[in-house]
Each structure stands twice: as structure tokens, then as C-alpha cells.
Amino acid sequence: MAMPHDVPTAAQLIESVREWLEKDVLTSTTGRVQFHSRVAINVLAMVERELAMGGQQALDHAARLAILGMKDDAELATAIRNGDLDDRFQEVVDLVRASVLDKLAVANPSYALPTSND
Amino acid sequence: MQGYEEPCGLGEGVLESLLPCRKRGRVREHRGVSATVSPLEQLSEALRTELGAHAVTELARLSGGASRETWSFRADDRPLILQRQRKGDIRDMSVEARVVQAAFNAGVPVPELIANGSGDIGLAFMILSHVEGETIARKILRDEQFAGARSGLVAQSAHALAALHSIDATTITGLPSIDQVQQYRETLDNLNVALGQAHPTFELAFRWLERNRPTSTRTALVHGDFRLGNLMVGPDGLRAVLDWELAHIGDPIEDLGWLCVRAWRFGATQPVAGLGDYDTLIAEYEKASGLKVDREVVRWWEVLGTLKWGIMCMIQTSSHVLGMSRSHELAAIGRRVCENEYDLFLALDGKW
Numbered sequence: 001m002a003m004p005h006d007v008p009t010a011a012q013l014i015e016s017v018r019e020w021l022e023k024d025v026l027t028s029t030t031g032r033v034q035f036h037s038r039v040a041i042n043v044l045a046m047v048e049r050e051l052a053m054g055g056q057q058a059l060d061h062a063a064r065l066a067i068l069g070m071k072d073d074a075e076l077a078t079a080i081r082n083g084d085l086d087d088r089f090q091e092v093v094d095l096v097r098a099s100v101l102d103k104l105a106v107a108n109p110s111y112a113l114p115t116s117n118d
Numbered sequence: 119m120q121g122y123e124e125p126c127g128l129g130e131g132v133l134e135s136l137l138p139c140r141k142r143g144r145v146r147e148h149r150g151v152s153a154t155v156s157p158l159e160q161l162s163e164a165l166r167t168e169l170g171a172h173a174v175t176e177l178a179r180l181s182g183g184a185s186r187e188t189w190s191f192r193a194d195d196r197p198l199i200l201q202r203q204r205k206g207d208i209r210d211m212s213v214e215a216r217v218v219q220a221a222f223n224a225g226v227p228v229p230e231l232i233a234n235g236s237g238d239i240g241l242a243f244m245i246l247s248h249v250e251g252e253t254i255a256r257k258i259l260r261d262e263q264f265a266g267a268r269s270g271l272v273a274q275s276a277h278a279l280a281a282l283h284s285i286d287a288t289t290i291t292g293l294p295s296i297d298q299v300q301q302y303r304e305t306l307d308n309l310n311v312a313l314g315q316a317h318p319t320f321e322l323a324f325r326w327l328e329r330n331r332p333t334s335t336r337t338a339l340v341h342g343d344f345r346l347g348n349l350m351v352g353p354d355g356l357r358a359v360l361d362w363e364l365a366h367i368g369d370p371i372e373d374l375g376w377l378c379v380r381a382w383r384f385g386a387t388q389p390v391a392g393l394g395d396y397d398t399l400i401a402e403y404e405k406a407s408g409l410k411v412d413r414e415v416v417r418w419w420e421v422l423g424t425l426k427w428g429i430m431c432m433i434q435t436s437s438h439v440l441g442m443s444r445s446h447e448l449a450a451i452g453r454r455v456c457e458n459e460y461d462l463f464l465a466l467d468g469k470w
Contacts, residue, residue: 039447046453077316080325089325096318097463103456111457 011051018044049106057102064095162191164238165200169193169245186211186363187240190248197248198232202240209363211242213292217339217365218244220290226281227358249358255346255384259392267355272394273402274356275377279344280406282359283370287339295337295367298422299327302429309432312440319459323425326466332415338370345382346391371411374399375419380461381427421465428458 008016018041025037068085070076076096079085085092104112158177166174171193180188180199185207189200203211215234222228229246236242258264258271287293306320342364350358376382378389378396386392390399400411435452437443 036447039450043446043450046450072316073318074316076318077321080318080321083325086325086329089322092318093322093463093466096322100319100456100459100463103453104460107453107456112460 011048014044014047014051018048046107049109053102053106057106060102061099064098067095068092161189161239165191165193165245168233168235168239169198199229199246199248200239200243201246202243204241207241210292211244211363212236213290214362214365215244216290216292217362218246220285220339221282221359221362224281224285226278227356228362229358229360249350251350251352251357253347253350253360255382255392258346258349258351259384259386263353264351267351267353268393270355271349271351272390272398275344275349275391276399276402277406278356278359279341279370279373279377280403282341283338283373283407285339287337287367290339293339293365293367298368298372298426299324299331302422302426305433306429309429309436313432313436319462320425320428323421323462323466327418327422327425330414330418332369332371332412332418334369336370336409337367340366340368340370340372342366342373343376344373345377345379346384346393347382369415369419371415372419372423374403374411374416375421376423378416378420379423379427380464381424381458417465417468421462424458424462424465428455428462431455431458 021037021041021044026034026041029037065072065076068076068079068088068091070079076092080092101112162174162177165171165177173194175192175195177189177191180190185204187200187202187204189202191198191200201211203209212234215231218228219231222230229249231244231246233245234243252258252261252264258267303324306317306324310316341359341362343361344359348359348361349356350360377391377399380389383389383392388394389396396413396416400413400416403409404411431451432455434448435455438445438448439452
């Protein structure tokens with residue numbers, strides 16, 4: 001979809017703020033403010049990853065829902081709750097897990113890797 | 119984003135008195151600045167009167183939320199801890215005091231209950247002996263000085279659990295007995311409405327819990343939040359089990375499952391509190407209690423515990439989203455719920 005905005009892109013704007021937090025704020029603060037700066041850096045990095053990957057993830061998520069004949073998460077959640085998918089339980093687990101891995105790839109990419117085989 | 123874990127334990131000191139769900143990311147109050155001089159003097163005088171002490175010194179607030187506070191002080195040089203309750207706390211601290219006393223009598227390592235009641239000190243209060251040690255999980259799991267403690271902590275935890283589960287819960291008045299699946303089902307429903315979202319992973323977990331529910335053979339006093347963070351540990355090992363405010367009547371295996379929830383491994387790989395394996399926990403518990411433990415029941419409670427923690431994280435993010443407490447830290451916790459979902463799938467797969 002065409003946007004009327006100039007350079008920088010939304011992703012580049014966020015990146016610029018994140019870099020400022022990393023270079024200036026983190027190094028000149030201590031304690032609680034420094035901790036919250038680190039949190040802010042993580043939040044912005046998360047948004048950057050979502051902007052980069054979100055489009056493809058939305059298509060993949062819709063495709064997984066379609067396999068189960070669902071239009072959205074709300075319909076899927078209700079079907080699971082009502083037991084309508086009990087006979088496809090493992091298939092549903094695998095599909096929902098794939099979406100969770102996509103969420104982790106945005107929220108905290110390092111989480112699943114080191115101990116995924118424990 | 120390991121740094122996010124820190125608010126759970128960072129500088130919290132002893133005897134945290136908040137729900138576990140509020141620990142992650144709650145706003146920590148700085149020591150000594152939360153009370154003006156006058157209320158501090160009033161509290162000091164009330165404590166002196168209560169204890170019949172000559173002098174109360176070094177009174178300092180350690181932690182606290184809207185409804186509960188923890189203070190440290192000395193009464194005639196004896197180091198003590200005060201926990202007090204304010205209006206709005208849904209739990210009754212006098213029940214907790216009875217539980218701590220019963221645990222002490224049963225030989226569970228706990229701080230000694232010195233006094234409790236209600237009045238000038240607080241709506242309800244407990245004065246406990248000060249137990250020296252460390253509660254911060256990451257330090258206990260990683261610092262060299264706890265290397266010796268780490269090797270025995272799983273067995274000591276198992277023995278403490280067996281001892282506390284042997285208490286006749288019917289002798290303690292006021293203990294709640296709640297169906298946790300139902301309680302968290304309702305909580306999730308309310309959150310989904312408030313936040314306008316649906317949660318297929320949590321629905322899968324609820325469905326699995328429903329279809330695999332064990333027939334509970336025992337009911338006992340359950341601690342309700344037995345994990346690193348609520349255990350006072352010294353270089354010699356377990357010194358005291360703290361934070362009994364979530365104690366209730368239920369299936370005692372709940373405590374074993376909760377101790378194995380992946381969030382309570384704090385990044386370490388060992389399944390039991392990041393410290394040991396299931397075989398050790400179960401064997402030591404069976405030895406101390408004389409009762410057989412069904413591993414599938416431990417797993418069922420671990421799945422429920424993992425689900426509970428995920429819902430607690432949703433509660434935290436909702437306090438930002440719904441405007442009660444605006445904070446980018448709380449906002450970010452909402453996006454960490456997927457870590458919990460990942461853990462749930464591991465638990466459901468039996469990769470425990």
C-alpha cells in the first residue's frame with residue numbers, strides 16, 4: 001500500500017531513537033532509569049522486528065487458521081474450548097505453536113533457541 | 119531481554135509480600151522515602167509498645183505495594199521483620215500468621231512468629247524473626263558462595279514440602295479452598311474481554327487440563343508459591359520458607375508442579391527450580407512423606423502452573439493497557455506472554 005510519507009521510514013525513525021538510547025541514555029544513567037532505558041531499547045527493537053517480519057507473519061497466520069477452517073483467533077479459541085477440535089488436537093497444537101514461534105521471533109528471538117531441546 | 123527478569127528480585131530483600139503476579143515489573147519504592155517522619159515515629163512507637171521493648175531502631179521499609187508492606191527493624195538490638203496489611207488487601211494476614219505458626223510447629227524452616235494482631239501497627243500485622251540470607255533467584259543459581267547450597271536445595275525443598283504437607287489443614291481456620299482451573303478460567307475470560315483478544319494456546323492448555331485432570335487423592339495445606347524468590351537461602355542451604363500469603367487447602371502436588379514451572383528456573387536448564395532433576399525431587403519427597411508421587415500428576419500441575427503464570431503476565435500488562443499503571447515495562451510484559459506459551463507447549467509435549 002502506497003504511503004504519502006517521506007524518508008525516514010517508520011522503522012528507520014524507531015531505529016534512530018533506539019540508537020540514541022543505546023549510545024547516550026544507557027551510558028549516562030544508572031540504576032532504575034538505566035534499567036528502564038534497557039527495557040525501552042528492547043521494546044523498540046521488538047517493534048523494528050515486527051515491522052520487518054509482520055507482513056509475512058500475518059499471511060502465514062491466516063494460512064494456518066484456514067487449514068483449520070477458522071477466520072481468526074477468536075473463532076479458533078472458541079472451537080478449542082467447545083471441544084470441536086478434540087479429534088485434531090495434535091494438529092491444532094502444531095499449528096498454534098508455529099504462530100507462537102512467530103510471536104517469539106518478534107518479541108524475544110533468543111528465547112526458543114538455547115534450550116529448545118531440553 | 120534477560121534484563122526483564124530483574125524486577126522479580128532486584129534489591130527486594132526479604133519477605134516480599136506481594137502476589138507473584140505483581141512481582142514482575144512492579145514499581146519498587148525506594149527505602150526510607152515512602153513515609154514521612156511522623157508516621158514512621160508512630161509506627162516505631164507502636165512496635166515498641168507491642169513488643170514491650172526499650173527501643174526500636176533502624177526501622178526501614180523493604181518493599182510494599184498498595185495493600186501490604188514489609189519493614190525491617192531492631193527491637194532492643196534483635197533484628198525483626200514486620201509485615202503489615204492495609205485496607206484493600208483481599209487476603210487476611212491473620213490466616214497467614216496461623217499458617218506460619220503451624221509450619222514452625224511442624225518443623226518447616228520458617229521465620230519465628232514473634233507477634234501478630236491488628237491495631238496501631240496495621241489493619242493486620244505479623245512480626246517475624248529476621249532470617250539472614252539471600253532470596254534473589256539469579257544469585258542463588260549463579261553466585262559462587264551458594265555453590266554448596268545448590269547441591270542440596272532440591273532435597274531440602276522436598277523435605278520442607280513434605281513437612282508442610284503433613285500439617286493438619288483443618289486446624290487452621292480461614293484457609294481458602296478454590297478450584298484453580300475454574301479461578302483462572304474466569305480470570306482469562308475477564309482479561310480477554312477487557313483486552314479484546316483471544317488466546318488459542320491458553321484454550322489448548324485449559325482443554326488439556328480438563329481432559330487429563332487427575333483424581334485428587336489427597337488434600338493438604340499447600341504453600342501456593344513455593345519457588346526461588348520465596349526461599350531464604352544461605353551458603354549452607356535452605357534457611358526459611360517465606361511468603362505464605364497464598365497458602366490454601368488443595369492437592370499438595372500443586373507445590374511440586376509449581377516448583378518445576380519453567381519461569382522459576384530463571385534461565386537455568388535444570389527442571390526443578392533450575393537446580394535439580396525430577397527424580398531427585400520426587401525421590402526425596404517420597405522418602406520424607408512416605409507417599410508415592412505420580413509423575414503425571416506433577417506434570418498436570420506444572421502445565422497449570424505455567425498457564426497461571428502466563429495469565430498473571432496478562433494481568434500485569436492489562437494494568438498498563440487499561441490505564442491503572444502506565445509503564446512501558448508493563449506494556450512489554452504483554453509481548454512476553456508468548457514465552458510462556460512456548461513453555462506451555464514444552465510442558466504439554468512432556469519435554470519436562
